[in-house]
Amino acid sequence: QSRLVIAIDGPSGTGKSTVARWVAQDLKLSYLDTGANYRAATLWCMRNGLDLTQPETVETQQITELITTMPLAQDLNPNNVSVALDGQDITEAIRTDEVTANVSALSTRPQVRELLVKLQQQAIESRPRIVVEGRDITTVVAPDADARILLTASPEVRMARRRQQLRETDQDPTNVESDVMVRDAKDSALVDFMTPAEGVAEIDSTNLSLEDTVTVVLAEIQRQV
Numbered sequence: 001q002s003r004l005v006i007a008i009d010g011p012s013g014t015g016k017s018t019v020a021r022w023v024a025q026d027l028k029l030s031y032l033d034t035g036a037n038y039r040a041a042t043l044w045c046m047r048n049g050l051d052l053t054q055p056e057t058v059e060t061q062q063i064t065e066l067i068t069t070m071p072l073a074q075d076l077n078p079n080n081v082s083v084a085l086d087g088q089d090i091t092e093a094i095r096t097d098e099v100t101a102n103v104s105a106l107s108t109r110p111q112v113r114e115l116l117v118k119l120q121q122q123a124i125e126s127r128p129r130i131v132v133e134g135r136d137i138t139t140v141v142a143p144d145a146d147a148r149i150l151l152t153a154s155p156e157v158r159m160a161r162r163r164q165q166l167r168e169t170d171q172d173p174t175n176v177e178s179d180v181m182v183r184d185a186k187d188s189a190l191v192d193f194m195t196p197a198e199g200v201a202e203i204d205s206t207n208l209s210l211e212d213t214v215t216v217v218l219a220e221i222q223r224q225v
């Protein structure tokens, strides 16, 4: 079967991960959550003693050295999303408040992005029928993707969805504003994931249910491929 790469970008709280996973299941494609790469790298740096809460004291070189040797294994099966470091499952550990709060300190360094983008491009080469989801997939990781979509929603709806997601996973929803709005503002320093690049279709999910969003995304993919 021929190559089929679907790129989906967007800010946090759009339901992007769930939508991308459902689309991959529906089209029987692999699935790569690139946010999980950044989160795993953050956890790996934290476990190796770097204090990312004080970003000015951490040299980029310390981070890139650690990432170069990071023993990361990511399952690309949309029915079984799991991430492991050194053989140890970290699927849940990368979703904690602490990792979420520290991830931007790492993802806003160009040298770190370069390493992780390379890793993601290798994953796509190894599984060229894949849905890839993140912030810079349509523009940097796979600008030549067969279908490219930017999934957006209003700030209010994104915070509400995030709150719901945190409650469902028994996490504290009080930091949702900093989790969504502040993190997006920080993440925007190097990557524009609020406006669609040329050739990228924007889908606004503000007034759409999850099911309807998946339907609209699938229709847009059909239109583009």
Ligand code: C5P
Pocket: 012, 034, 035, 036, 038, 039, 103, 104, 107, 108, 133, 134, 135, 136, 137, 183, 187
């Ligand atoms: O999508 P998720 O919220 O899991 O992403 C976690 C973090 O990883 C983002 O806040 C951002 O800092 C970083 N990220 C990125 N580029 C991507 C995907 C995620 O910088 N393509």
